[in-house]
Amino acid sequence: MEREAIKSIIESLLFVADGPLTIQRLGEVLEGVEKEDLRSTLDELQAELENSGRGVRLVEVAGGYQLRTAKVNADWIKKFLGGRPARMGRATLETLAIIAYRQPITRAEIEAIRGVDVDGVINTLLDRSLIRAVARKDVPGRPFLYGTTPQFLQLFNLKDLTHLPTLKEMEEITLPEIPGEELPLESAEEC
Numbered sequence: 001m002e003r004e005a006i007k008s009i010i011e012s013l014l015f016v017a018d019g020p021l022t023i024q025r026l027g028e029v030l031e032g033v034e035k036e037d038l039r040s041t042l043d044e045l046q047a048e049l050e051n052s053g054r055g056v057r058l059v060e061v062a063g064g065y066q067l068r069t070a071k072v073n074a075d076w077i078k079k080f081l082g083g084r085p086a087r088m089g090r091a092t093l094e095t096l097a098i099i100a101y102r103q104p105i106t107r108a109e110i111e112a113i114r115g116v117d118v119d120g121v122i123n124t125l126l127d128r129s130l131i132r133a134v135a136r137k138d139v140p141g142r143p144f145l146y147g148t149t150p151q152f153l154q155l156f157n158l159k160d161l162t163h164l165p166t167l168k169e170m171e172e173i174t175l176p177e178i179p180g181e182e183l184p185l186e187s188a189e190e191c
Contacts, residue, residue, distance in 0.1 A: 006030065006038075006041050
């Protein structure tokens with residue numbers, strides 16, 4: 001199969017996919033195409049979309065590849081879709097950060113760190129599919145251990161958990177003061 005045909009097929013698959021596509025999944029669909037060829041074709045497509053000033057970008061996120069709108073078009077997309085961006089309260093964001101950095105972690109361990117009950121926050125994060133129960137801890141009562149999901153990686157535009165900011169990077173980030181207790185949940189790079 002010619003490289004341009006492979007690129008065209010990959011672009012179509014990325015367009016119809018409901019989430020990031022892994023190279024493994026692309027290889028299952030494009031039987032006979034080597035993983036190295038898929039990776040180099042993805043890199044080529046990514047560069048073409050980036051350099052041509054197109055409205056979409058190919059982003060490596062959550063262990064796969066996904067088409068996302070260009071950041072420069074975010075205001076237009078928001079205007080078209082209407083409504084406010086998804087929001088997350090400070091307590092929810094703090095709990096999610098604890099889970100992301102300490103996973104797997106039990107509810108009791110989260111409560112010990114935060115110093116408050118987190119039942120409602122955990123349920124909210126579970127409902128939004130940002131966390132999931134990954135196992136049970138081998139202690140009396142066998143509490144659930146929580147970890148993040150691929151949706152968490154997608155929301156925060158992370159390839160994997162190793163791309164979470166380090167403590168030093170977090171100290172260098174200055175967040176704007178936002179009135180009230182709500183922080184916007186917007187992707188760091190693309191919408």
